Amino acid sequence: MTKQELIKQIRNKKSFLCIGLDSDIDKIPKHLLSEQDPVFSFNKAIIDATSDFAVAYKPNTAFYESRGLAGWQSLERTIDYLNTISPKVFTIADAKRGDIGNTSTQYAKAFFEKLSFDAITVAPYMGKDSVSPFLEFEGKWAIVLALTSNTGASDFQFSGTHNHQNQLYQQVLEKAKNWGSDENMMFVVGATKAEMLIQVRKHIPDYFILVPGVGAQGGSLEEVVKFGMNKEIGLLVNSSRGILYASSGKDFAEAARFEAHKLQLQMAELLF
């Protein structure tokens, strides 16, 4: 999906909501466990219930890998199903991969060819040749971790000189933005530090930002928009648990739809 197509979807749906499909077999409603592929059945119901209000879906690969072959099958079914949704949704493999060049190419094949995702999240520690291979696939995106929303973010991401000009996450933004363009690259910036988006926008005014931390991880949507939105919107805001597990009963999909709609209505107000 191109940047212009994504922006068009955002304007049409009045939503920049991404739904994180961190679908944990131990947390999905119990009545689904008798299904042939409970996690896929769960995902399909969530997608059907929310796709009016979401422009992007982001399965976190860990929750699928932890179930081995069966999990990989659920992931495959999920991306195949996402690719049938009309109008098209933007699909992100939240995989946080990154390795030396020829190995990153194998990861790119895994998530762009074998599984037809539009985008993959990538860890920057190994530098340019670990990220560039993902940028060589036409119409595909690398979403580079810059500032994450976990407590461990402070261990290394803020290290550097103390004038707040050259911390690691800023170096990542400054360097990585030149490896690709705002047409094939985005950045992850955690919303627990919404005011830091001011600094982030100085480095990358034109890039889309994927904000992981609204909902269960905290973070205010108003602040994210205030500090992070640019003239082309430039934001995908994720919610996972708040939507997926809104109800543990048979009404889980309806409850998920309600939560997604609530977020979309807030977004619509902030968009115009």
Added chain:
Amino acid sequence: MTKQELIKQIRNKKSFLCIGLDSDIDKIPKHLLSEQDPVFSFNKAIIDATSDFAVAYKPNTAFYESRGLAGWQSLERTIDYLNTISPKVFTIADAKRGDIGNTSTQYAKAFFEKLSFDAITVAPYMGKDSVSPFLEFEGKWAIVLALTSNTGASDFQFSGTHNHQNQLYQQVLEKAKNWGSDENMMFVVGATKAEMLIQVRKHIPDYFILVPGVGAQGGSLEEVVKFGMNKEIGLLVNSSRGILYASSGKDFAEAARFEAHKLQLQMAELLF
């Protein structure tokens, strides 16, 4: 596997060789392609031919994921087969994972429980809570990226103050060593910079180091031993392509055995 068991295997085999099973279906001998699972057949033959000379095996997950379900099956068969080898070999999932805490736990389950690896490589960018979950599994290891052997290593790993005391890879060593102990944690240090092992050893005198870059990626075994060995050996030196693809003919396993033996003989000389 405990640290003492690993050291015992190293002393018995007079080898600290790790073989990287970066098994690429496009590079394995063509006559194997008619097998039901060509990559597993290749791995099995390589393992059978080399396990006299190697103490550890390290499949790189990218080469399996790029083949989707079939690849995941090859990986599953490979780790199951490795776990039948006697005396036991140390098994590393070279996966370079890392995510927020509850997600890293899912990755740990994937590689320690669903697949029975002894160890997994982990990326440090997201800090302590992205690494700690891997350390909570009894008898299992996290191998944290510190200094990698690719050209992109210089993008961020050396950033920091310029007195060479506080570069990012050093911060990673200093902080991460306290998250676990030398009984459940190792570090990746690329051998293209063997003399940097002097600096590395100042930070982590007692930890095992996994050296990825001997062979096709360059790096001298003598220098690695000179600068990196400690009183408990403390080294696993990896070779992948130089062994796996020593021959593309029907004699590939024999050729792999020859290359592995050559390395083991050098190691035996350097060990005593």
